[in-house]
Amino acid sequence: MSAFPARWDQRGARIVGALVLVASVLAVAGIARTVSLPHGLAQPYVATAFLVFISIGEFIRVTLPGDRESAPLGLAGALGYALLTEFGPTTLATQGFGQVIAVTVTGILIGALPHLAAGRPPQVDAVSRRIIVVSAVAIGFRATGLHDFVASLPMDSRWAAAGVMVALVVLGMALDTALATSVVVAGEHAPFGVALRDEARAMVGLGSAVGATGVLIALSAAIMGVWSLPVLAMPLFLTQFSFRRYSGIRQTYLETIRSLSRVTDVGGYTETGHGRRVSELSVAVARELGMPETGLRELEYAALLHDIGQLSLSEPIPRGATLMVPPSEQRRIAGLGAQVIREAGVLDRVAEIVEKQAEPYRQGHTPDDPSIPLSSRIIRVVNAYDDMVAGSLEFARRMDALEHLRMGLAAEYDPKVVDRLSHVVQRYSRMGV
Amino acid sequence: MVVALSPEVDRLSVPVPPAAVPRPGAWRMELSAAAKRYIAAVIAAGAVALGGAVLAEARSAHPWPPALVGLVALAALAEFIQITVFRDKVGLSTYSIILLATLAILGVPAAVLLAVVPGLAYVRLGPVKWAFNTAMFAIGAVVAGGAYVGLGGPVGGFHGFSWRDVLAFLAADLLYMVVNGVLVARVVAYAEHLPVKAVVATTLAPTAITYLGNGLFGLLLAVLWLDAGLGPVAALLILLPLYLAYWAYSQFSGEQLAHERTIATLIQAVETKDLYTRGHNERVAKAVVIIGRQLRMPEERVETLRYAGTLHDVGKLAVPTRVLQKEGRLTDEEFETIKMHPLRGLEVVRDIEFLDEAFRGILHHHERMDGRGYPMGLAGGAIPEFARVIAVADAFDSMTSTRSYRSARGVPEALAELQECAGTQFDPRMVDALVAGVQRVGWTPQTGRPYVPGDPAGTGEVLYDHDDPAYARMFTRDLPVAPAVPSAGPPAEDDPDPRVPER
Known part of the structure; x- marks a missing residue:
């Protein structure tokens, strides 16, 4: 979200409103599409595993330097679900993009509930951006021929599958950066170029780790099944933990100087x-x-x-x-x-x-x-x-x-x-x- | 880049880095003959290991596989983008993860050959250090690889999950760390004339668990590389989050250091106002740490306590200079302004969230056990624990420092005085802890001449230190005014003591 807390005027509120609107439309459409399917939920077991993972990831969200709220593990799980082709050696992942969106939105809501109960609402623009990015990647992968192409690749061409997924995730992150930039520009009257550079720099950090983990979850789930979620969460958890401490000490430093x-x-x-x-x-x-x-x-x-x-x-x-x-x-x-x-x-x-x-x-x-x-x-x-x-x-x-x-x-x-x-x-x- | 963590790092009680790989580095001193023999032996063993690895690789069924090139490139990348924290004292690198993965992907000889890569970083330190470090990495790989293969760890594919494979990998992880750590510790011990045990305790032990945990990412890498069919792509994707974790960690530790320094500096700036308490806050911080450790408080609380000690007098800035510098006895009104300083101090720091428990320490550090202190007049156990600690440390430093109206008392004398006031003014538990702690670690009082104000603001002599128990007593009503200050200096002997109030 905003790099520095500032007093926002109407312009900032309007752009955040627009983000929330887009995210809500996507959420409603995704859920409607899922419940209206004749067969109901595809592979409820897989969906539940990812739902739990996304909820936990959303629950342990972090605030990064520059007051940027982020849920690295939740987002990585959602991206992994969007890019999933197989779950274990025998199960093909057949969920449509609607189901991916529905599971993601539900997971985010569940993960946010305890925080809401404690009076710590999430940053609405950050949550909206997460929903929009996951939706974009899910639609890009599952509503186009990409999913079928990747699923048809033989085992010794897995690197090509990885390449396709990485490219999609990079596009998703670029979209996220652009949206974050627009919020800062509107809210704080910062020039576009400077804000874009700041947001991109912030994204390259944790964002790249999130993307990499999402892709790895999707790829490794084919052999490790449900285990790929906790196992691949570990490196990212370490990253998230380090970033949290980094951002914590920066906040403390600022507090100290403000006080002294x-x-x-x-x-x-x-x-x-x-x-x-x-x-x-x-x-x-x-x-x-x-x-x-x-x-x-x-x-x-x-x-x-x-x-x-x-x-x-x-x-x-x-x-x-x-x-x-x-x-x-x-x-x-x-x-x-x-x-x-x-x-x-x-x-x-x-x-x-x-x-x-x-x-x-x-x-x-x-x-x-x-x-x-x-x-x-x-x-x-x-x-x-x-x-x-x-x-x-x-x-x-x-x-x-x-x-x-x-x-x-x-x-x-x-x-x-x-x-x-x-x-x-x-x-x-x-x-x- | 010597492994030894500096005392400074210890003082900050910086949390253990996620993957602090002991880095052998520049030993500066002249080495003894025994040390030279030791280094020669390590280099010879390393050369044998490397030579054996080349032969074994050349004679294997599929010599020099392309994957080896990929792994070497990854190892080089890992070393190149290595992150150092604490000014080169600890290196964070994903090299050991790649090495352990290599054991499972290509086998022992390839892993040993990989040792050449991190060794290259030491070329600039001269041929001996380069050879020693390369040899050390090679020996570590031989031992770890031997354990892995010996325990039945598979090479080239896991084919399903088995606890035996995990155990074999853990053994390799552990041995690699131990062999490396001990080989380095030995040479550091020679160079710095320390027992090996002490070096291991300060370098290897604190990071062992996190290091072991990181090594397991090597297993994950091998699984993704082999069984998921991802090859080097797996390495890039898995090492990226780890690398960023190290980066964030190094940023964190840098900021933490900067934060510490900034607080210390700003407090010094505040001290310039109050002429003679230079260094007082820092020494109080040291004393409260001694008490806290003696009471076996958890390290985190000791840390907060230290901040409380550093910041306890920040509110004194609100006391007008003319009051601080006044000669002779203060009026009640003037003393009221002094009594306000803990409140004003709290006003300054109240928004610093992490201080938490320190707030109460700062606010109540002039309360007395008998309830005659200020600002609230709390008594006994109602006084927060931190405040009781600070009160003792504060008075102790004041008494052992030279003031213009009296010379410094000796440490034993000051401790005796504290013990005398235990129960009425001070918490006996804190006094005992200070006495025991000072006996254990010693105490360096403020040395040299009294601080004579040749200062930016200096206009007058300062007569009173509000932290001096004798001085505090003057303003505590209904107390027998004992000649409580055993006069260490001549002024009180000969002159009518200016501290004794008229009433």
């Missing part, structure tokens, strides 16, 4: 919530300016910690507004902050961003100083804005602040950052936040 950035509030150096507001607004502005995800993360850290240098001051600046102190002092505080952050040895780029926040985007007669990172320019602008507005919802005050920033365009503030900030602020004001 409040020390300047508690110490009376800054207005309450200043760091948090600057970081949220900075990320929203950077998103619109097309900053990739890796950069956003550094920006967020830097924005949270941008006032940490004030800890070294013996007397707090009134209201913590660095806007009000002379440039030389601003630079000194930024330098002290960068020094603190550099001390950690792991946040050098964040330190650089903090250091350069006190620099104007251009010097004297040069049009633009390329040594000032975009992140520093953004923090400089948003910090000044928040020093003036201080989280107020009052529209006039916000517009005054933006006007004040525009007066500084000539030397202080990067015009394209101010332009985007004004866009974001107006968007938020319309939404009442």
